[in-house]
Amino acid sequence: MNNIHSEEPLDGKHWEWRQACQCAEVRVCSDIARNYGLSLIAEGLFRSIEEDISDDVLEHALEHIKQSFNTEAIHKECQDFLEKERKDAEHLSARTARLPSSHSRAWKRDDTRHVLGHHRYQLPVGQGGFHVGTLRNLGLDEAVWRSSLGDDAIPLADFMYVYDCGAIPIAGAVKAVRSIVCRRVSRRLDMLFVSHFDRDHICGIPHLLHPKKGLQVDTIVMPYLDDIERIIAFGRSAATSAEPRAERFYRDIVVDPIGTMTQFAPRQIVMVASGEEGDTDPGFFELPPTEPPRSDPDGPPWKINGAGSPRSGVPSARRTPEGAIVVQKVEFNIADGIEGGWLLKPHVKKAPLQDREAFCAAVEVMLKWPRGSFRKKAQSKEVRRLLVTKHRTTLSRAYAWAFGEKNETSMSLYSGPTKPEEAGAVVYKSKERDCARVGWLGTGDACLLDPQTVRKYQDHYSEELDWVTTFMLPHHGSAHNFDPDLPVVDAELWVAAAQPKNSTWKHPAPGIVKAIKASGAKFRKVDSSPNSLLVERMVVFWPG
Known part of the structure; x- marks a missing residue:
């Protein structure tokens, strides 16, 4: 003045x-x-x-x-x-804008210091789950940035992860595995995430990680389930028959998940325990403390943080007698530098305690076991083997009585850039946005039906949901797992991995698809048709 x-x-x-x-x-x-x-x-x-x-x-x-x-x-x-x-x-x-590759200023990122290329593939395996994500350090050469959108990312990826690998029938998963393996010259798979122990999500793993014909995995991440929960998972699928090669692996992983996965020689097995208030896994605190999981010194660097708001430091870890590392509320930060990186954040949604207890009681009645004896008996590997080989019908009936159409424990996975508010992106055939909204959220077979569960889910992913552009509907779009009136996220693309022409299941539910389209969002069904393959390609920038 x-x-x-x-x-x-x-x-x-x-x-x-x-x-x-x-x-x-x-x-x-x-x-x-x-x-x-x-x-x-x-x-x-x-x-x-x-x-x-x-x-x-x-x-x-x-x-x-x-x-x-x-x-x-x-x-x-x-x-x-x-x-x-x-x-x-x-x-x-x-x-920080997200721009299509054809935009006049898409590649004008003058103050960029860190650039990652990210491709993700939802593979057309039919009724099942098989998701592949890749990351590549693109340096500062604009020509490399541009060409990366058209490249096949699997041979060139510095880091590759898979979320679930299975299908019913198994042929769809086997065919997709062969395509991935033949293109991955290094044969390296950095991380395999397993959402839950159901045939149509895991039966392709022995082919993906075959010692001679598959990939060599560094880290396997799966939910921490006790003996009862794994038998519950088997009971859900026991009513349906499966091909022998899929059934053997399925029985083995229910009886002994760590031992079964160890045969593939991973460097480490990480199990994620539920950390939700009121639903913490009691067995977690009974295990001895250990060092948290670490990246391979000879591979792409990554670190772990405690998941929460705000993010905490390195979370505490425990070790099982079989050698697996158990953690709670964890996230993996995949990065080549401190300027930017990629976040892989799991979340374990446990089945309700009352349903688990009802299942145990039903098995005890049907097998004429003493009341309250199931949990102790199930600690024996021999008893678990007997249950999954000789008592399929009993387990199936117990599951139907205790759970009905609900699902067992499942692990979701968020995939997206770290510090997204500071990042910009170029996405192949995408709409323009004022921020780098490029995140992906897979849900496995999580049950997201009641308001309290949805609220806890949103609390866990409170820092990520605004950045999700692609959302995988739980359980192939089943109405028994998702209520469109309780939306988890405001996604741009909703995806169901499903084979709708089947007399047993009818996925995705027509009402869910109708509600998604009415909201103005896009819906995509990935089935067994090669043309249904979903590929999302992007380049993400962080300023120096």
């Missing part, structure tokens, strides 16, 4: 005149600022000061200021401020 040139006050109160001139100057400046849609921070303060100044003195001060004040300077200040805001907004947009 200009210096105030006071004149002799009419009433001789010098201090009142000076305050009146200051208030008058603020009024003049505020009037000018409002013409530009701006406001002065000090306006409220000076309005309160005016209450102690007489109307006559204030009116005289206004006339004096209007005659002596340099209004052109204030107009210039407002114009300069708006121009700076415009340039700042353009600069922010240039850094």
